Amino acid sequence: MLKVGILGAGHLGKFHINNWLKIKDAELVGFFDPNDETAKAVTAQYGLKRFETADDLIDASDAVDIIAPTNFHYDLCEKAIKKSRHVFVEKPLADTMEQAHRIVKLAKEANIKMQVGHVERFNPAFLALKGYSLAPMFIEVHRLAQFNPRGTEVSVILDLMIHDIDIVLSIVKSGVKNISASGVVVMTETPDMANVRIEFNNGCVANLTSSRISMKKMRKMRLFQKDAYIGIDFLDKKTEIIKLKDENDKDAFTFDIETPSGTKEIAIANPVVPDANAILLELEAFALAIKNNTPTPVSEVDGLLAMDIAHQILQKIQSANYVVR
Ligand SMILES: NC(=O)c1ccc[n+]([C@@H]2O[C@H](COP(=O)([O-])OP(=O)(O)OC[C@H]3O[C@@H](n4cnc5c(N)ncnc54)[C@H](O)[C@@H]3O)[C@@H](O)[C@H]2O)c1
Numbered sequence: 212m213l214k215v216g217i218l219g220a221g222h223l224g225k226f227h228i229n230n231w232l233k234i235k236d237a238e239l240v241g242f243f244d245p246n247d248e249t250a251k252a253v254t255a256q257y258g259l260k261r262f263e264t265a266d267d268l269i270d271a272s273d274a275v276d277i278i279a280p281t282n283f284h285y286d287l288c289e290k291a292i293k294k295s296r297h298v299f300v301e302k303p304l305a306d307t308m309e310q311a312h313r314i315v316k317l318a319k320e321a322n323i324k325m326q327v328g329h330v331e332r333f334n335p336a337f338l339a340l341k342g343y344s345l346a347p348m349f350i351e352v353h354r355l356a357q358f359n360p361r362g363t364e365v366s367v368i369l370d371l372m373i374h375d376i377d378i379v380l381s382i383v384k385s386g387v388k389n390i391s392a393s394g395v396v397v398m399t400e401t402p403d404m405a406n407v408r409i410e411f412n413n414g415c416v417a418n419l420t421s422s423r424i425s426m427k428k429m430r431k432m433r434l435f436q437k438d439a440y441i442g443i444d445f446l447d448k449k450t451e452i453i454k455l456k457d458e459n460d461k462d463a464f465t466f467d468i469e470t471p472s473g474t475k476e477i478a479i480a481n482p483v484v485p486d487a488n489a490i491l492l493e494l495e496a497f498a499l500a501i502k503n504n505t506p507t508p509v510s511e512v513d514g515l516l517a518m519d520i521a522h523q524i525l526q527k528i529q530s531a532n533y534v535v536r
Pocket of ligand 1: 329362
């Protein structure tokens, strides 16, 4: 039985607790949260033991789940890794690139399993594409959210866009050639909206827009590739593929388009989107990687690579005279 300790039991921490309670090979040993009110509520709701210090909890655990604000990620990761505990840490991996590099080095030296909470990898709408060959040449992404003070200790790039950066990097297996970016500071001290163009060495271009001061919510990614258009709606959990019809599309809705070179048959396929809980899946995957001694699906290196692109974007925006963190 994997003994798991919760470091940070705020908004997202409670979702993690609920999901760890569903994992039969894991046992929650307790939590550490410095906020007395939060701790009281968590003890009352779940009957979980509150530890006095992070160190005490780490000592009692085989693995820790860090869901504290980002500026505490490095210290908590370091404490746990130095005691050879496995670590799940929420995104972004750390506050600075220097911290992220140190975490990667420490994790390697300690030979522990580490996973970063890029939960959109487990979004059912994205999982629906498993087995489908993704080779986009153009990607268009919109992630719009209504304003919420939680998460505003970092820019919209590290708070929201980093989810899409990670997904794009997981799809486009090519180096980054160029980044251009523009951002606007409106409600906080860091960019609340940003538009970014990432050009990859293989010719793919990703155009990402994120806002945390939108009137409505949207989380859509559109992939354009030689043989298909693929739409992923991370919010409504829907996936759509529109493509030239082939022998695999017998059950798909089809229609004809007249082109100068003749009639083309187009198929619209709606891949089956699993009825799944992304947080439960990511935590189960972490526990399984520990049990089987296999790589975690979203490693600390993946977390670092997403942060690296996010920081390059911030530098581009900063060079256009915005004050960013
Ligand atoms: N993957 C996602 O989609 C997603 C979504 C939201 C938040 N997050 C990430 O989760 C983390 C927490 O976000 P949240 O929205 O739950 O914030 P929150 O403010 O609701 O909760 C954070 C909790 O951590 C506690 N805390 C503060 N210092 C601590 C420490 N040193 N040790 C342990 N606990 C400490 C606070 O008292 C609070 O209860 C952030 O890193 C954020 O980026 C990820």
